[in-house]
Amino acid sequence: MARSQHTSRQHLISQVLLKQFTMPGPKGSGWQLLPFDLRHPGRLHKLKTTRACGWAEDFVVFDSESAEELWCAVERRAPAALASVRADTPFVDPLHVAALRDLVVLHYVRSHHYRGVHTDAFERSRAGLVGELITRFPQQLGHEALRETGLHLPGPASLGTFAERLIERSSVVRDHKSGKLFRTSIEDTYHKVQDMASTWGVEVLRPEDGQFLIGDNPAVTIRMEGSITTYGMAFGDAHSLILPIGPKHLLALGRENLTGTVPQAIVDRLNTVQVHAAQRYVYMHPKSGLQEFASLAARQRAERKGV
Known part of the structure; x- marks a missing residue:
């Protein structure tokens, strides 16, 4: 059976989700939304299709x-x-409830954030x-160094260098470099979080x-305590896991199924988290009027990160 072709441009935000933030563009241009570059908040931001947004190059490279x-x-x-x-x-x-819950879990795991967590954990373990x-x-x-190199290594520094060489040749490191370890990790983590979120x-x-x-x-996992x-934080330490699914709807995992409204102040707090x-x-609806809000939040974000 023929295998499907590797996909280099992989959407981390589902296009079906991004489409909720779109409106018809100029004639023939399709449905479009407004991407806002947080590194360049003063730049003129142009409307784009969902296909051009929310993707990463070779996010999963192995299988x-x-x-x-x-x-x-x-x-x-x-x-x-x-x-x-x-x-x-x-x-x-x-x-539908299960599908919405799984959509939240999918976007929690298939993310830049999770890839960073995975990479940091691997490097700490190594x-x-x-x-x-x-x-x-x-x-x-x-003894192994003497066998391989014919040299007596005198102390911890030289032993450490040799140990790094041994680890570098290990199957785990090879799987990390090929992307196999990340692919299996992200799939396993999805199933684990899906199971945790099922209740x-x-x-x-x-x-x-x-x-x-x-x-x-x-x-994003969040905790809201007063102001x-x-x-x-880790999924198990969070009050909720939130996912915007459109300009007028946001999903939050909680104690029970419910619908409700939130005041403008909470909307601003949740948008700031995003x-x-x-x-x-x-990304925002072209007529949301959120460009100024995003620009201010981007400057605050830069100050927090010391950029």
């Missing part, structure tokens, strides 16, 4: 067909579920393994005023 099949299994159920939200009937069909080998197996390292309800929130925007790390909003958690872009 990307496997990951794409998993993502597509979620995304195929999204249109009907999103239609039920727009019709104010999201909880009539339990399958560095820790060098130290463990030097501490627990110095004689064995010395959570889905809250469908609408703004009393204003609109939601969506960042390129769109599904303080924190984000980016800006601060983003890798580089946020």
